[in-house]
Amino acid sequence: MNGLMGFLTRRQGFARPNLADWVAYAYLGLGFAIIFMPVSWIALNSLKSAFQIEKQDISLIPGDFQRVGRATVNGPEGREIFVIPDLPDWVLNWRRLDDAERIGHDVEAFLARFEGRERYALRSHLDRVAVEARSLIAELRLPDWLNRYGAMTASARNAHDLEAALQGLDPERVRLLSEYLGVEPYRANRLVSQVLVRAPHPETGEMQRWAVPNLSTRQEFLPARAVQGDGGKVVRLPADSVIAERRVQPAWENYLDPLRGSAYNVNVDFTTCLTNSVLVTIIATLITLLINSMAAFALSKYRFRGQIFFLGVILTTLMIPATITLVGVFKAIHATGLSGSIWGVIIPGAATPAGVFMLRQYMLTIPDELIEAARMDAAGEWKIYWRIVLPLAMPAIAALAILSIIWRWNDLIIPMVAISTTKEAYTIQLCLLEFRGEHLSQEHYRLAMTVVSLIPTTLVFVFLQRYITTGIANTGMK
Template structure:
């Protein structure tokens, strides 16, 4: 830490900060913010719950309000809206639970502690209506077509006698069947989560609890409903008088579930994707260093006809956008049978023109006398390359290796061309696309796994950046 503070406290040599010092520190400060703020935003949002992200909660920390449930129940008397207090979190977040988490809950035992309209609302919310209808039809030997009635066409419904099937049923049975079949006056009951706030009543001044759909401090009033069900109407309370309690609740499951292959709604194992990316990056980087260094050695230390032309052609490929060559790369991968394999990602990019140029320029700085002396000692060309050129070109090789790791780790286009049809071979970047589909968006998983994908390249860059600066700085001295 002392070295860090010594670096940050550097000046131009004066006792006081000069204008140049102020400009440099301001520049560094804003540069740090530009880089750190997006990463910090992703990190904080990666531990927020799916519910908090879906509601576009702009709070900085992964927290949530204390909540209650607003239920809507239909009956012969019409629609009833009321508040249910003190429900456990797993009930409020029932729709976000995985199937195995739902199966672990004893829902019938939980429902047994409720009755009346609260029971009807919770029964629908927890998905128990179809289960109880099937049990009722089997126990009472009722017609099997009742289970198909909600999906029947209007013509098919005319061929069945629904009233005769419901005749002689008790009020609770008719209600259960009416909710399942969608018969008037019953409709599917609903229950949603709302924020619990405390505020004085706008007329009486009595402090009490209210349920509000959204707590927005920028609005002058909140549409609230009495949480004690003293009144079923909606009233407006001043926002400045309302208080809501937030609790810090990081969702570490955003990291654990994808890495363990238990992410709901996602058909890929992120741990396998991570392993694939590691293999692709390491193997491709080693091949890149080997092939590029050989090409650079021949272009820098050998004299042959067409040498300049080959070098110009290699440099000219830098001017061709990668998207132009995608069709050719796709056909080559299919023709060689590499489609669906990680080798289809590794081999096409094994040689890079930028790497050849970087290493060639560095190898030009290596004295030719060393090579001639090795040849006079009967060293083979391979030994010259392996024992002399590679050790002396280590700074440039380290710089190219680090850049290759970053390029390969973050590559998306080539994996989409080579392995998009084989999920077992997916790399990290393809896996991140799986967390957002047409009908299901798992942003909490994608943000968490984005943070995981940043770790390797960040560590490589932080601990090996000196090799990048050394290799690039010494390139092109000749």
């Protein structure tokens, strides 16, 4: 910490910071913001709930406003709109819960606390109408065609006497079966989540609670319904008079669900994908360092016919876009039987022309006298390579290792070609694509797993970059 403070308060030697100091600090701050602001934005948004992401909440706080339920109930008296306060989050977010999460809540016990129109709205919202109606039909031994009535055509419905089937039942049971069958005027009831705010009444000035669809600074007035009283009447509230309370509530399930393999509507286990990426990155990087360093050693320290030609061919491949060779890579992977295996991701990129060129240029700075002296001491070529050249080229090898890890970890094209049909072999980048489907987008999971995918490469760079800074000046003799 003292070293950090000393660096941040460093000056050119004057008693006070001069113009050059302030320019340097401004440049440092700008660079820090450009690099870390996008990462910080992703990290903060990864802790937001799915509801916040879907509503495009631009706030940086991972949480949500206090909410209430706005209910719409249809019946013989017409449509009623009212507000139900103090509902738990799992009720308001019922539509986004998966089956495992729904089982953990006692819906019957919760509904027993309500009656009348509130119960009607909550019963429909919590998907209990069909369950209770089927149970009632079986209990009272009503005609079995009632379970198929909703899917019948108009002519088929006319063939059955619905009024006779429901005759003799009490009004509550008639209402339940009518909602289940979709008979007018019992259309589907609804319950939607709205923001709970406090604001003075536009006419009386009395401070009270209101339910608004959304909070937006771009609107001068917000449509609101009273929590207590007549919720069917819409009142326009001045936006500057509205007070809302936000709860800081990180959505840790964004991380836990994919890592446990229980993410809703996602058919991959992210822990397996993470393990596959680690294996691919480590094995491929070791192979890349070995092959590239051996090729660089031969091109820098041996003299043979065609040396310049082979070097030119390697450098020429740097100018060929990877997309041009994609078809050839696919055919090679398929022909060698590596399709569907992580070896199909590792082998195609084992040697990289950029790595060979970088290591060769660094090995050219190693004095040839060291190698000649080793040969005079009866050292073999492998021993010279392993005991002399590699240790002296460690700064360049560390740099290539960092680049190789980043390349391999973030690679998407080769995994799509080699293992796109085998989900058990998916790497982390292919798994991130699974969080966006044709009909459902799980952006909260994608953001969280993107943060997880950033951690390994960040740690590798932090621990390996010191080899570059400390050894960049060591070019042979020590």
